[in-house]
Amino acid sequence: MCILCIFYNIPHAKFIVDEIVKTLYDDGIIEKTTSKAVEDIIFSGTTTRMTHVLQRLKSSENKESQLKIGEESLDKWLIRIENEVMKKFDGLEQEAVLYSVRELFNSIYSLFGFTSKSPFYREARLMLLRVGETLKLSGLGSFKLNNFEDLESFIGRDLRYIYDNRKTSPDSIPEIKTITNLRKDIEISLSSSTSLSINEIERILTQIDLDIQTYINCIQDHINGDDILDGIEDSPMKILLNEIIHSPFSNILEKVENRIELSHLLFGDGKDVINDFVEYKEKYLRSLLEIKFNVDQWTLETFKDISILTTSSELEDLKVWIQETIDRWIFNNPYQDFINEKPIRFHVIHTKEFLQREFDVVYNVYKAFRLQDKLSFRKISKDSDSSFSLTRALKGKSSAFNIGPKTLRKYLIKIEQFKSQTIATPYAISVYQEAIDTIKDYVADRHLGFSIKKSARTGYNxxxxxxxxxxxxxxxxxxxxxxxxxxxxxxxxxxxxxxxxxxxxxxxxxxxxxxx
Structure with a gap:
């Protein structure tokens, strides 16, 4: 997102306004790419305009504030834009637009340093301001600006601890009782108002219940969130799956609701095969490469089909994380040897890292053949007229297990045939070409000295x-x-x-x- 592309000669505030205009227009929230279209939403019911904000920032005696729009202002802009989205859209489309708006504002918060390690900090602030916005729209005179002070004054007590505690104790979980007590205080204050009828008070409280419930749901989801791997006996492969699911870069997989969906994402099966994957002590390398293969094919549509929304950048980060996690697992040999710790090549003992090139060949050959069918390595060897086991090259202790020219030539010929098929898709062609390039890189790196059209004439090393x-x-x-x-x-x-x-x-x- 270009919100991060800040240049010192561009005022931050003006740049942010331009980004908000662009995002809201692209998402269909506004019909014209003008700041006025956004102003009608974020300054609804007031005469304030963005030029007033920019002028105020420019004339501020505090030079630091010239580069910042206040956190509270951003929070109010966000809830007003979200309210507009909920009026215009529904269903999955509403969820997608809300996600896009949040991504934009998360970038803005990050840019200005308005962040917290607590997942409840931002939601607590937004909850209080949503309640204030509902009270402001009800016509209560004390809510002219909908600041935190307005709500505190209305119920007669301090409320900032609700979000401040999240920042000072980021690992703590808020008490739901605190929020329900807030609701009671609001009801008492509304009941004492002489300007509102009973029906009006009930209508306001109904909306406030929705404003508060969003935050309560956030807390309950955290408390009651069931681990999708609960009930599975602890094993090395369960540890690996937990690493994959709980990525530090994305919580996409944490949103998967059942094991069949997770199994389909990771293994391509329409049934739950996770138990089978984790229960065997000895695991074939192919099962890990199968996860890499399936992850490589994930798209935004893959997750949209199971009602999970994400962005291209978040999805790509997750895919890279999973690929690197599996590769690291394979090379670290934490519970079982997938890679020979001291491989011999050209009569020299190397470290296992020397086999990275061979591993790249193994995976890319597997991926190329896997596009044709769900094959075992034995079937791959048979289809390419080779008696050599690719995985044995990684585990074998003898230099005889080096992937040699004869084997590589056979794989090259077969993959070239795949690539020349008229039914090959652009994605498939890219996979085949990557396999071809990886083999050629390996040949050059190991100085094997052959081309696909010419065979070796000597049997020398x-x-x-x-x-x-x-x-x-x-x-x-x-x-x-x-x-x-x-x-x-x-x-x-x-x-x-x-x-x-x-x-x-x-x-x-x-x-x-x-x-x-």
């Missing part, structure tokens, strides 16, 4: 075909003659020592010069 090796071998052999050509006893050409094997007159006899 790939290290012999690396340019640096050939150059080093030639130069070392020549240097031992003291710079003298052993056949003619003449001086050697300087270009023989330029580290380029192609300019040398000597070719190691055991290497095929045409094999690069």
């Amino acid at each position: 790939p290290i012999f075909h690396q340019d640096w090796y050939k150059a080093t071998l030639i130069i070392l052999n020549l240097a031992k003659f003291g710079g003298i050509q052993p056949l003619t006893f003449g001086l050697l050409s300087p270009e023989l020592f330029d580290k380029d094997p192609n300019t040398g007159l000597f070719q190691p006899h055991h290497l095929d010069a045409s094999n690069t």
Whole structure:
């Protein structure tokens, strides 16, 4: 969201107004991209206009306030815009627009530092101002501005502790009794008013009940929120699922209401297979890659279908988090070995991080074949006419388990065939191309020295075909003659020592010069 794109030569307040205008217009709340259209909502019933706000900020003696609109003002703007949304929209459309407006204001709050670690802080402030807005619209003379002071004066006691306590004790949970007591005090104050009829008081209290209930629901949801994994026996895979669900970047998965929906999101099954996933002590790598595969295909529509709204940026953050969490889990081997801790490659012992390239190949090959069907790695090997196990390359302790040229060539040919299919979608083509690129990167990184059209001509270790090796071998052999050509006893050409094997007159006899 461009609300964060602040330049010092642009007044913050004016910039924010422009952002609010744009968002409200894009969401269909206003029909014209003018500040007046927004002013009619946020300054409803007053003669105040945005130019007045900007002029007041500009003339303020406090230079710091020139860059800020007050938190209370922003809160009131938000509740008035939300009230307008609830008048114009209903159902899922209303929920989507409300979500968009909240995202905008959350960015504004963050920009000005109006934040709290408590999930109840903002809701407590908005609840009090919603109540005040209802009383103001009822025609009570004491609510000209709907400040917190107006409500405190109306019921005769301090109310700021309701939200201040959330900031000073962010981990505490508000008491619902505090809110119900507030409602009683409001009823008493309304009943003592001589300007309101009994019917008017009942109408006002009905709306105030709605204003208060929103906050009470927020508290109850937090207290009564059932963990979707409750009842499942503790196991390593339950720990992993909890990490995935309770992402620090998004609470999208926490909103999933039942295990069948969660199972479908993570495993692509129409039935609950979570028990099966967590109960086995030994877990195949494929089951973790299957989660990565399904997560990669999530879209906004995926969650809209189960009545969960999100944004593209939040969804992308969640997808990246889950992918990285699973990769970290696999490489850390916390409960079971998925990755060899000391793999041997080219007769050298490496750390497990050396296998990252091979893991990328394994996953991208799996993803490419998985688009065709729900395949096991055994079936993938069979379909590509390979007897080599991809997952064994990651777990095996022998250098023989390196993913070699012969195996990679077979996978490349097969994936190229997938890509050339006329029915391949743009998404599928991108998956196939990513697999092809990953294989080629791996070949280059490991100096395996093959192309898809040409087979290797020797059975020597790939290290012999690396340019640096050939150059080093030639130069070392020549240097031992003291710079003298052993056949003619003449001086050697300087270009023989330029580290380029192609300019040398000597070719190691055991290497095929045409094999690069």
